[in-house]
Amino acid sequence: MKTIQKMYEHLHWANQRILETLQSIEGENPEVNRLFSHILFGERIWIARLQGLDSSRLPIWSEVDIAVCAELVRQNEESLTTLLTNITNTDLDKIIFYTNSKGTEFKNSVRDILTHVALHGQYHRGQINSRLRADGMEPVNIDFIIFSR
Template structure:
């Protein structure tokens, strides 16, 4: 497996994990605001980063916002579509391309496409872990989003 295929597999896992979290949150009767906020943060962040990778302005996109689970479902579909399209057109030589962007505080940064793609995957997994901790604390079975489970 080459590097592009590895990155694509990581994003297949990301999309799978997002769908599994979404399915669980849709079944939970009492909507936990903190859990929904963490999940929407993952999805909004994915949107911000893919926008930056496309060379577009992300300054007006939210990072944190209180939205309901139905809106999260729309974000999951949008994220999966935009990420899949971006990765389909990505060549291995594109991974070292430097992207300039401003963060939500209007500070300028530069990172490689490879570093951004890696960050997005790890950022989402971190927050899905937080979601699972909160689910368990509320007596709800955590969602198995382990990469090895996905690969099985």
């Protein structure tokens, strides 16, 4: 559980660093905002699934501005912190059944879902950094080791 907790501390830190960078950019970058909101909507979907709620109608890709992203960052951090505070090592092996947006049913352990969410966000934050660099901006250093220092 300690490793998962640390992964989520890093997730929140990395989301906040990306958010602050995107807020500081003059003008909107629709593709970067779309990638960032995808990370955040994905987190919302998995939070709902872990809470036993229907996530099939929640958006996964959406055109939103940075203000909406900022609110999602806040909401997701609050929800995930609460979820992780109340979870036990035994809960990590619990199987969650859920339906995706296409109506297909799946099942995964809480441990696998939590791992997926952390890795999914890191993948797309890397894509954001690639887009920032392509636009002549400095990428955001979100390496885990930097966080750990």
